[in-house]
Amino acid sequence: MKINGIPLHDLHLHTGLSMCSRDKGATPETYAPIAAKNGVELIGISDHIWDIRIKLPMDINFTSNCFEHQLQHFNDCARVQHGVKIKYSAEVEYFCGMLGIHESSAALLDYVLVAPCHFHAGPRALPEEYKNHEGVAYYLTKTFDEVCENPLTQAVAHPFDPMIFSYGDDLRKIYELVGWDRFAQSLQKCKDHNISFEINFSLSAARGTPLFNETYLKLFKLAKEIGCKFHFGTDAHSRQALTN
Ligand SMILES: [Zn+2]
Numbered sequence: 604m605k606i607n608g609i610p611l612h613d614l615h616l617h618t619g620l621s622m623c624s625r626d627k628g629a630t631p632e633t634y635a636p637i638a639a640k641n642g643v644e645l646i647g648i649s650d651h652i653w654d655i656r657i658k659l660p661m662d663i664n665f666t667s668n669c670f671e672h673q674l675q676h677f678n679d680c681a682r683v684q685h686g687v688k689i690k691y692s693a694e695v696e697y698f699c700g701m702l703g704i705h706e707s708s709a710a711l712l713d714y715v716l717v718a719p720c721h722f723h724a725g726p727r728a729l730p731e732e733y734k735n736h737e738g739v740a741y742y743l744t745k746t747f748d749e750v751c752e753n754p755l756t757q758a759v760a761h762p763f764d765p766m767i768f769s770y771g772d773d774l775r776k777i778y779e780l781v782g783w784d785r786f787a788q789s790l791q792k793c794k795d796h797n798i799s800f801e802i803n804f805s806l807s808a809a810r811g812t813p814l815f816n817e818t819y820l821k822l823f824k825l826a827k828e829i830g831c832k833f834h835f836g837t838d839a840h841s842r843q844a845l846t847n
């Protein structure tokens with residue numbers, strides 16, 4: 604299926620190799636027929652990684668989804684299945700000002716998708732002094748800008764989704780504190796560095812709600828006005844999630 608001539612795609616999918624996936628049967632082979640049934644022509648597999656050659660600046664266990672294991676899996680998989688093209692990527696972590704992938708590993712991927720805002724991921728993912736609305740507002744744009752400026756980044760996962768707090772008014776408050784002028788500066792950086800901005804379907808504020816319209820939808824519109832390029836990502840972690 605094509606929308607305005609662009610193949611329907613999903614460039615942010617997790618297999619069972621991601622530690623946060625509870626569906627160990629989620630693989631490129633089992634995702635491809637679901638994508639085909641829904642008219643999706645292209646999928647991108649992007650499991651979480653922290654490259655073991657880079658010293659992790661905090662205490663998180665990434666060993667069970669070792670990058671080498673993922674690469675082996677990629678090499679063993681056909682690049683077209685059920686008529687669906689399959690790209691291999693990774694959702695690369697960004698912690699403490701460090702991008703979790705080595706240049707030589709990045710070269711093995713079809714594209715490098717970076718998550719600048721996994722603030723929930725560990726005690727230092729969001730420094731203690733920023734664990735309040737003002738701090739999150741500051742750190743959201745700071746990490747986004749740094750990731751856009753990194754020469755290895757090609758796409759940004761779930762931009763400006765802070766992933767902490769209980770949301771509702773927290774998200775509204777954080778967006779007010781950032782302000783649309785500051786968002787525009789970051790989005791200009793995204794455009795200038797030719798980074799793809801993700802329209803993510805697993806964002807914290809549900810689609811169709813007033814909160815979504817006031818925050819993410821407004822952000823997508825601003826990114827479009829500024830001229831950013833986009834991709835779609837469901838961020839599905841299971842076959843059930845992709846089916847839904
Ligand atoms: Zn993520």
Ligand SMILES: [Zn+2]
Pocket residue numbers: 615617694760838
């Ligand atoms: Zn993800």
